[in-house]
Amino acid sequence: MSGATDPATTTHLFFGPQHPGVTGNMSVEMWFDGDEITRAITHVGYLHRGFEKLMERRLWIQNFPLVCRICVPEPDINEECYALAVEALDGMEVPARARWIRTLVLELARLGVNLMAFGGQAGTIGLGTGAMWGITLRDFVLDLFEELSGGRIYHMYIIPGGVRRDLPPGFKERVISVLETIEERLPEFDRLILNNSVFRDRTVGVGEVRPEWIEEMGLVGPVARGSGSERDVRRDHPYEAYGELDFDVVTEQGCDIYSRALVRRREIDLSISLIRQLMEGMPDGPVATVLPNLTEWRVPPGEVYSRVESSRGEYGYYVVSDGGTRPRRVHVRGPSYVHAVTLLERMLVGANIADVSNIMVSLTTCPPEIER
Amino acid sequence: MQKQIADMIKDMKCPFDEVRSSRGYLHVRVPSDRAVEVLLGARQRCGMKVLQLISAVDRIEEDVFQLTWILESSDDRSILMVSADYPREDCSVPSLGEVWPAAVAFERELREMFGIRFPGNSRQEEDFLLEGWKEIPPMRRDFDTLEFSMRTFGQRRERTHTDPRRYIAEITGEWETPVPMRKKEEK
Numbered sequence: 001m002s003g004a005t006d007p008a009t010t011t012h013l014f015f016g017p018q019h020p021g022v023t024g025n026m027s028v029e030m031w032f033d034g035d036e037i038t039r040a041i042t043h044v045g046y047l048h049r050g051f052e053k054l055m056e057r058r059l060w061i062q063n064f065p066l067v068c069r070i071c072v073p074e075p076d077i078n079e080e081c082y083a084l085a086v087e088a089l090d091g092m093e094v095p096a097r098a099r100w101i102r103t104l105v106l107e108l109a110r111l112g113v114n115l116m117a118f119g120g121q122a123g124t125i126g127l128g129t130g131a132m133w134g135i136t137l138r139d140f141v142l143d144l145f146e147e148l149s150g151g152r153i154y155h156m157y158i159i160p161g162g163v164r165r166d167l168p169p170g171f172k173e174r175v176i177s178v179l180e181t182i183e184e185r186l187p188e189f190d191r192l193i194l195n196n197s198v199f200r201d202r203t204v205g206v207g208e209v210r211p212e213w214i215e216e217m218g219l220v221g222p223v224a225r226g227s228g229s230e231r232d233v234r235r236d237h238p239y240e241a242y243g244e245l246d247f248d249v250v251t252e253q254g255c256d257i258y259s260r261a262l263v264r265r266r267e268i269d270l271s272i273s274l275i276r277q278l279m280e281g282m283p284d285g286p287v288a289t290v291l292p293n294l295t296e297w298r299v300p301p302g303e304v305y306s307r308v309e310s311s312r313g314e315y316g317y318y319v320v321s322d323g324g325t326r327p328r329r330v331h332v333r334g335p336s337y338v339h340a341v342t343l344l345e346r347m348l349v350g351a352n353i354a355d356v357s358n359i360m361v362s363l364t365t366c367p368p369e370i371e372r
Numbered sequence: 373m374q375k376q377i378a379d380m381i382k383d384m385k386c387p388f389d390e391v392r393s394s395r396g397y398l399h400v401r402v403p404s405d406r407a408v409e410v411l412l413g414a415r416q417r418c419g420m421k422v423l424q425l426i427s428a429v430d431r432i433e434e435d436v437f438q439l440t441w442i443l444e445s446s447d448d449r450s451i452l453m454v455s456a457d458y459p460r461e462d463c464s465v466p467s468l469g470e471v472w473p474a475a476v477a478f479e480r481e482l483r484e485m486f487g488i489r490f491p492g493n494s495r496q497e498e499d500f501l502l503e504g505w506k507e508i509p510p511m512r513r514d515f516d517t518l519e520f521s522m523r524t525f526g527q528r529r530e531r532t533h534t535d536p537r538r539y540i541a542e543i544t545g546e547w548e549t550p551v552p553m554r555k556k557e558e559k
Contacts, residue, residue, distance in 0.1 A: 045501040053511060215446050218422045218474050236449040237396055303391060303399065305425075305442055305453060318427050318440065331427040333442075341477045371501055 009033055015356060017046045026340060026367040028360075032353060040348035042341045048371040055330045060086060061159070061294040063327065068154045070332060071366050073116065076109040077310040078317075078332070079158040084239065084306035085319035086160045089299050097285040098162035103241040104278045105148070105157060106308070108175075111271040112141035113311040115182070117364050118264045121257070122193045124357045125202045130193045137185060140178045147171065162288030172279050179272050186268070194265065203257035207347060207359040210255065217342050220335050221313020222267070223363055225251045226260035233309040245277050257362040267311070298325055312336065312364045334369025341370065373450045374398045377418050381410055396450035404439075407456035408466050411441055414452055415471065421446040423472035426479060428486045432513040435460050437488060441468075458488070467492035485511035 016027030025046035031039040051070055055063045067082045068075035080102060087094060094102075119134020142152040147168060149155035157164050193199055214224045214231070224231050232249045234242040250266040252259035291297070301323040307316040313335035320329040344363060351359060377398060381388050386406045391399040402410050414420040420443035429438040436457040443452045458465055467490040469476040479490040480500040487509040490496050499505075508515050533539070 041498075045499075045503060048501050050510070053517065057517075215421045216473060218424060218444070218472075231449065233449075303440070303453075303455075305397075305399075305451060307451075314424075316424060316442070318425060318442065320429050329427070329429045331425065333425045337477065338474045342474050346473075 010038065013353075016043075026365065026370075028344070028348065028356070030348065030353075030356070035352050035354070037348050037351050037353065037356070040345050042344055044340070044367055044370045046371075047368045049368075051372040052330055052332065055327055057326065059295065059325055060297055060299055060327065061291075063330070064159060065154075065156050067332075068156055070368050070372060071310075071334065072153060072368070073366065074109050074113045074311055075154050076105050076158060077308050077315050079156065080106060080240075080308050081306050081315055081317040081332075082319070082330070083158050083160050084308070085304050085317045086299060088304045088306060089302045089319065089321050090160070091300070092161050092289060094162055095286045095289065096283045097166075098287045099240045100278055100282050101163050101167065101287060102158055103245075104175075104275060104282075105155070105163070106240070107271045107274045107278065108141055108144060110311045111182075111268060111275070112138040113364075114264045114267045114271065115141070117311065117361075118193070118261060118268065119189070121203075121261045121264075121358075121361055122196070122199055124361045125199065127193065127196065127199060130189070133185070133189055133192070137182050137189075140181055144171075144175060144178060147174070159288065159291075161291055162286070164288070166287045167282075172282075175275060175279055179275060182268075183272060190265070194262070200258065202355070202358060203261060203362075204254070205256050206355050207257040207260075207351070207362050208255050209260075209343070209347065213343065213346075217346075218338050219313070219343060220338075221310070222260050222263040223313065223335075223339055223343070225249065226263045227255040228253045231314070233307055233314050237307070239308060241278065244281070245274055247274060257358055260362045264311075296325065298323055299327075310335065312339070312366065332369065332372050334366060336363075336365040336367065336369040339363040340365035340367065373418070373445060373448065373452075377414060377420075377452060380413050380417050384409060384413060386410060391453075391455065396448065397453075398451070399453035399455065401455045404456040404458050404465075407439070407441070407454060408468070410454055411443065411468065412471065414443055414454070418452075419445050419447050420452050423468070423474050423478075424451070426468075426475060426482065428482050428488060428511075430460070430486065430511065430513045431457070432460070437463050437486060439465055439488070463488045465490055467496070469493045469495075485509050487512065 011032040013030050014027060015030055017025035027043045029041045029043060030037050051066060054066060064079060067078040070078050115134045115137045119130040123131030145155055146152045149157040209223055209227045211227045213219060214227060214229045220231055228251055230249045230251055235249050247270055250263050250270055252262050299321040301321055303320045305316055305318045307314055316333040318331040319327060322328040386402055389401040391401055422444040424442040424444050427440045431438055437460055438455055438457050440453055440455045465488055467479055476493055476495055479493045480496055480498060482488045483496050484500050484502055507520060
């Protein structure tokens, strides 16, 4: 690691694991010269629950209630990634309606996370009202999930070959009603956060992510798109119903915290647009294929890497089967892996101590993705 | 993309097996002593500039670790997976941290979870997740999770009833409940 660590002039600080800058337990060990960080090391491990090891001991279907717990704010992408991998290995076909419902679930989840993340960005600099409003609006989305799956946070709704059940009667009207409620409040949300001079002063030009770092480190999601990149799996390699929807990738050029917040704000509009398209074009038909006997289900031998676009960026599952009733290996590659370790350690050098929380939240790290 | 990469590997006179191939996705298996050469060639000649993941599979029956590198094209975002088998005993794989900075963290985790060493990785001795871990690396197939749990945490006492008051009284000794017990429960 670079940076001066002269004990005469350097302050050594352990930041975390409990602090305002992250949506889970993760700490950063930092060295300061005055207010300026000269060196930073990310420490993870507080949330290690051995998911990958557990998955090797459980039946293929038993891993579905497990994978969603890897990321609390947005569990559905884990279900989707695992389902895509199992379907690819087993050669399973997914009915069209199930693909559209899955896309709807993924976009609803993205909408909820981006509402929370956008408000949360303001919360880190003391604008607590923004954080509360974001959580409040997200709750309307969680109401929909509760109706659809029975669970507000963990849904366990996406399974191999489709989804657990069809949309309930009148669901479309309630989705549209929630979208209208959110849209009605967004202008006020914008005035509170984006037009706030303190928010702009604390975010414009702070937490720079240089465009050349995107390829070098493999940065994804709003972190990359806030620095001008157009990386988005939904458009580059469409899965489920994304190939049939009309949308443009959201990008900003500022490379700073403000740009990343703006990407998330515009992603909210994009998700609302996609959900409307999905509700209008939803095909009829079955929502799942017939699965084999789940206790004796043997997935053919093979290896596959499946990927989807989460609210934080590209999410991947490397799944290996040896033809048995349990996975041989499952490796989860969340976007936080690179953002919270490789990127954060580099971008904190030269930053001010007062901006640490702000920078960490702008990366929307999710520590369980790193530790699995 | 597949053809370009296949041609590149053939130019290197490197034997390879195609494991899986589809649109925008290619998985090849190469000899372990040529894996790094193929990865660097794919980066320089085929634009596979983004490292997505380094993963390992413990194939204990064959006494090998299968390492898999997942690269992504910066042009069309297609995926290239390169796999190679390394002997399990004293496994050592060249580090790619100088080329891809993200590799440093992936390699640190593999050293910790599988015991695979990556010479050239300047931070491979730093703990990643498991600070102070003294057992064999836990993601190896021969790590006995049950034996470790029993030895570390012991067996939970068998539960003979489901009354929380009795349970707390048993483990803490005397315990006075702040709320008077109802007659039915006193019996």
